[in-house]
Amino acid sequence: MTITSPLWGAELDHIRLDSADPAKLSAFYRDAFAMARQPLADGSILLRGAGRRLIIGTGAASSQPYSAFRFADQARLATYKAHLTARGVNPMPSPTPLFADGAFAVADPDGRQMVFGLINDTYDVEDETVGRHPPGxxxxxxxxxxxxxxxxxxxxxxxxxxxxxxxxxxxxxxxxxxxxxxxxxxxxxxxxxxxxxxxxxxxxxxxxxxxxxxxxxxxxxxxxxxxxxxxxxxxxxxxxxxxxxxxxxxxxxxxxxxxxxxxxxxxxxxxxxxxxxxxxxxxxxxxxxxxx
Ligand SMILES: [Fe+2]
The missing domain is CATH 3.10.180.10 (2,3-Dihydroxybiphenyl 1,2-Dioxygenase, domain 1)
Incomplete structure (x- = not known):
């Protein structure tokens, strides 16, 4: 048997955590999980280390409003979007700045968003500091x-x-x-x-x-x-x-x-x-x- 799900191959790329105190929370991840902090244009904070990144924003305390999965290429993303549309899902605009144009989001029954897209090269630059971070x-x-x-x-x-x-x-x-x-x-x-x-x-x-x-x-x-x-x-x-x-x-x-x-x-x-x-x-x- 071969798995035929159009989602197959998608990998977790990043999540967003919202906090009443994003400065404190981002300092925690910087220190505890060895990530570099980088402010983003929308006021949120990007944390990134070797193979890991997340966004911390201001919002309802201790909430995790979305999880973002990346596809390997544009063709797979397009096939997946067509699959969802055929099932009556209306894709919403992507909330993350870390994916390229064409990314989209869907809301699950609990209201949390799942985002699907391709990596935006603007945020995919591995600087020397990040390369030296411990694995994870x-x-x-x-x-x-x-x-x-x-x-x-x-x-x-x-x-x-x-x-x-x-x-x-x-x-x-x-x-x-x-x-x-x-x-x-x-x-x-x-x-x-x-x-x-x-x-x-x-x-x-x-x-x-x-x-x-x-x-x-x-x-x-x-x-x-x-x-x-x-x-x-x-x-x-x-x-x-x-x-x-x-x-x-x-x-x-x-x-x-x-x-x-x-x-x-x-x-x-x-x-x-x-x-x-x-x-x-x-x-x-x-x-x-x-x-x-
Ligand atoms: Fe686990």
Whole structure:
């Protein structure tokens, strides 16, 4: 089987975080995640390091208004836009200055935007400073939602994300064996997930992650956090879905941010796998972060 989704090949390029104190939040990412700060014309702030970049703006505190995925070339982007239009989606103007003309956005059922486009060379200049930053490629973004069914329909059926893993909780008092989905992991490349969603009592950001090359990189980032007296919030551990090594810290607005390594790659014909909703699925090594 070959994956035929027109989204296939799209990679997470950047996200936007809004804050009541963007100066403080951007200073956190500059220091904790070794990124250079650059003011943008619209008043927001670009943070960029080796393989990673994000935009921090002024807005509703602790919100993450969009995630931006890049295509490799204009032909794939055009094919994808035609696919969405044929499904009745009305593309909106792109909110990001980091993509070239032709980028567009769509809103999911929770109101968060997904942006698709091509890199704008103006912001893709790798200066010497950024080249020397430690590794850490922005790799996935995760949201929490109270509306898992419509969100799944949108991300799978409309946008074309490919489901990799489901997490299921046994329904209490249901002797017929009913189960409730509590998390879904989606891929848009062979990597286990580039996007995921967790069932929660509210729509909110969950976390985003930087992928590094090996366990020693995870150690080095943890040592770096230690020099800044930033305590690890969760981990180190190893996730069940994705099998990746990880730890998380909280940024100055409380967003969870992950360093990850060894994220597994999937074959095109791998079926959706199922995991039980328990601590061990979330962390094979120890305590889990249970969203519900
Ligand atoms: Fe993650």
């Amino acid at each position: 490629r922005l790799q996935h973004v995760v949201v929490a939602t109270a509306n898992l069914a419509p969100m799944m329909a949108f991300y799978e059926d409309t946008l074309g994300f490919v489901a990799t893993d489901h997490v299921l909780r046994d329904d209490e008092d249901d002797h017929a064996g009913g189960q409730t989905l509590t998390a879904v992991f989606y891929r848009s490349t062979p990597e286990h997930h580039s996007f995921a969603m967790f069932l929660s009592d509210d729509a909110r950001p969950d976390h985003h992650a930087y992928e590094v090359s090996c366990w020693n990189d995870v150690r080095d980032w943890a040592d770096h956090m230690a020099t800044l007296e930033i305590k690890l919030w969760w981990g180190p551990g190893r996730h069940g879905p994705g099998n990746n090594l990880f730890f998380m810290v909280e940024d100055s607005d409380g967003h969870k941010v992950e360093i990850s390594a060894e994220l597994e790659n999937m074959a095109d014909d791998d079926p959706v796998r199922q995991w039980p909703h328990n601590e061990r699925s979330l962390n094979l090594w120890g305590p889990g972060w249970m969203r519900v």
